[in-house]
């Protein structure tokens with residue numbers, strides 16, 4: 001797909017063969033958790049993968065991956081070397097701030113310039129996949145990413161089952177349609193809780209709303225991920241979930257979703 005919205009400042013070349021934006025309508029629905037685990041899962045499958053955190057106002061990728069406080073280096077004085085977690089290459093604006101509590105106060109054009117530099121002035125190498133974690137909503141950051149990348153592959157949209165989250169996610173889908181960015185699919189996160197003691201399932205926030213909404217909006221549904229208490233502790237302690245808890249229900253459900261995404265983008 002060529003980017004119909006190609007702006008004059010669009011990159012000449014994408015750093016990756018396939019680039020996937022991870023979007024959500026609201027914060028707190030697990031978008032960064034999905035972005036981080038998707039990137040790790042792809043890199044564990046042997047794909048050369050980069051993860052770019054464009055959530056400038058609340059970057060959570062460094063925390064989720066246990067990479068807080070990382071300082072970036074440069075081998076040639078021109079381009080920055082990304083931080084590395086195994087073979088996964090990671091860039092977050094958090095790595096460039098002098099203090100972790102520094103707020104980022106930037107207007108739209110400045111954000112676009114910074115995102116452009118994060119694509120162009122980083123030694124990404126030749127990537128198979130670039131996963132871009134965007135802040136919630138349809139603001140400057142996802143718009144800049146879509147306009148800068150010559151051929152963005154598509155978006156994965158994360159929601160929780162409640163109507164409160166679904167109404168905002170419809171806007172994210174419309175945003176993709178307006179920019180002619182293919183929607184690879186919707187993931188319903190925090191969908192039900194399976195009791196670790198008795199195995200019974202409770203639909204704490206309801207269930208199935210994401211699938212119904214995806215079908216109403218004519219976009220694919222990628223699957224449900226249950227509430228998994230270990231995700232919270234693994235995120236807080238910087239242990240990427242799919243890597244450390246490969247046998248959990250979350251990891252198994254997630255693996256199926258990643259396989260689906262790879263098949264979709266390879267078929268295209």
Ligand code: ADP
Pocket residue numbers: 024026027028029030031032033034060189190191225226227228229231232233235236
């Ligand atoms: P967002 O990027 O949408 O703001 P995060 O990925 O930062 O959301 O997740 C918000 C919080 O929810 C984090 O503490 C994360 O560990 C937790 N979380 C995400 N997905 C799940 C899940 N399936 N089960 C339990 N906790 C989750």
